[in-house]
Amino acid sequence: MKPLPLSGQATAVAGMSNQTGRMVLRVRTVADGRGDIGTHDIALVRNMDDAASARASGFQAACLVGGGADLGNIFPQHIKLPGQFAYLGDGDIIGLQPHSRKLRVLYRRGSSHNAFLVTERCNHYCLMCSQPPRDIDDGWILDEIADALPLIDPTTRTIGFTGGEPLLEWRRFVALLDATRMLLPDTSVHVLTNGRGFASAEVVSAWAAVGHPQLCAGIPLYSSVSDIHDYVVQARDAFDETVLGILRMKDKAQRVEIRVVLHKITAPRLVETCTWIARNLPFVDHVALMGLENTGFALANQDALWIDPIDYKQDLATGVSILDSVGLAVSVYNLPLCLLDREIWRFAVQSISDWKNAYLPICDGCAVRSSCAGFFSTGRMRESVGLQAVADHYSMVSGST
Numbered sequence: 001m002k003p004l005p006l007s008g009q010a011t012a013v014a015g016m017s018n019q020t021g022r023m024v025l026r027v028r029t030v031a032d033g034r035g036d037i038g039t040h041d042i043a044l045v046r047n048m049d050d051a052a053s054a055r056a057s058g059f060q061a062a063c064l065v066g067g068g069a070d071l072g073n074i075f076p077q078h079i080k081l082p083g084q085f086a087y088l089g090d091g092d093i094i095g096l097q098p099h100s101r102k103l104r105v106l107y108r109r110g111s112s113h114n115a116f117l118v119t120e121r122c123n124h125y126c127l128m129c130s131q132p133p134r135d136i137d138d139g140w141i142l143d144e145i146a147d148a149l150p151l152i153d154p155t156t157r158t159i160g161f162t163g164g165e166p167l168l169e170w171r172r173f174v175a176l177l178d179a180t181r182m183l184l185p186d187t188s189v190h191v192l193t194n195g196r197g198f199a200s201a202e203v204v205s206a207w208a209a210v211g212h213p214q215l216c217a218g219i220p221l222y223s224s225v226s227d228i229h230d231y232v233v234q235a236r237d238a239f240d241e242t243v244l245g246i247l248r249m250k251d252k253a254q255r256v257e258i259r260v261v262l263h264k265i266t267a268p269r270l271v272e273t274c275t276w277i278a279r280n281l282p283f284v285d286h287v288a289l290m291g292l293e294n295t296g297f298a299l300a301n302q303d304a305l306w307i308d309p310i311d312y313k314q315d316l317a318t319g320v321s322i323l324d325s326v327g328l329a330v331s332v333y334n335l336p337l338c339l340l341d342r343e344i345w346r347f348a349v350q351s352i353s354d355w356k357n358a359y360l361p362i363c364d365g366c367a368v369r370s371s372c373a374g375f376f377s378t379g380r381m382r383e384s385v386g387l388q389a390v391a392d393h394y395s396m397v398s399g400s401t
């Protein structure tokens with residue numbers, strides 16, 4: 001199981017440079033690019049015939065994937081990418097550093113799981129962080145996203161912003177949300193943030209002033225016990241500030257999702273956590289109870305974190321029913337159906353991003369594979385003893401066989 005490569009290095013970059021040392025490029029197939037070619041557009045070509053057509057169509061630069069052809073005579077400006085990027089298609093966006101030839105795929109038009117990493121910096125140091133924070137000057141990423149936003153297909157249904165902690169540079173980030181609202185008014189925007197920034201009324205006011213009707217903050221809350229939450233995120237007073245932030249956000253009628261990641265420290269208190277959320281925060285918009293992605297710090301700390309989901313199966317079913325009983329929208333993310341009580345199958349979501357979603361050989365004969373979240377292909381997968389192909393079809397809506 002391997003995730004789709006979203007970063008790498010071009011094998012060649014010719015005639016491409018600018019003063020910032022980085023470029024944002026949208027790849028276009030020749031037919032789709034005809035008559036509508038912007039300065040950021042680059043023709044996606046597979047061979048010399050494609051290149052000749054692209055030149056005739058007016059493209060100034062080309063991107064050759066997985067081939068050894070010499071484009072120099074047709075396109076003095078070009079890049080060549082290794083075959084692992086053969087999945088690139090019309091409208092996809094890449095960020096390129098010409099001098100180092102490093103590139104990242106920022107957006108795939110055909111995907112419903114596009115998320116922009118806003119920063120690698122964070123004021124938490126979560127035990128299971130899948131994107132371990134780095135204390136580096138990466139403010140350029142916000143500029144890169146600002147360059148990419150106008151190139152995104154406006155019919156895109158949803159995009160995410162993640163980190164690190166996006167609110168560390170909240171003024172610049174809110175400006176980015178403003179641009180998103182103007183450029184992509186019909187796109188839902190989901191921001192993963194630890195929520196502590198919302199303890200500031202000034203930040204909440206600025207966020208609310210964005211006025212995007214489909215803007216939601218996904219905020220982790222790992223326990224109703226403040227010390228446990230603070231321990232999981234390795235930050236003193238994090239619980240108090242996070243809860244205050246959630247309250248301030250709801251006071252301004254902003255959309256908030258609470259996220260609870262389940263592992264050996266949080267799962268044993270899951271029923272208590274769900275009860276606390278149901279009693280104290282019943283006005284949030286969504287609660288996601290989430291299986292662990294065994295990568296990043298979760299790998300380093302797996303002795304402290306790994307718990308077989310089958311061991312919290314019953315508590316998860318109870319927690320979901322508690323939240324559901326007070327009218328809260330609740331979902332189960334990242335967990336295979338065969339590890340869930342059938343009573344909560346209707347809450348299970350195929351939540352794992354397409355580029356890192358995979359299934360096991362055992363899944364081939366499973367009746368519910370097409371509805372199952374499957375597994376993360378990142379990191380090192382731990383297999384539950386409870387995995388088993390489901391033999392019978394099952395109504396996901398009614399919750400009955």
Ligand code: SF4
Pocket residue numbers: 336337338339359360362363366367368369372373374387388389390
């Ligand atoms: S066997 Fe595979 S497809 Fe079937 S429920 Fe389990 S994990 Fe999902």
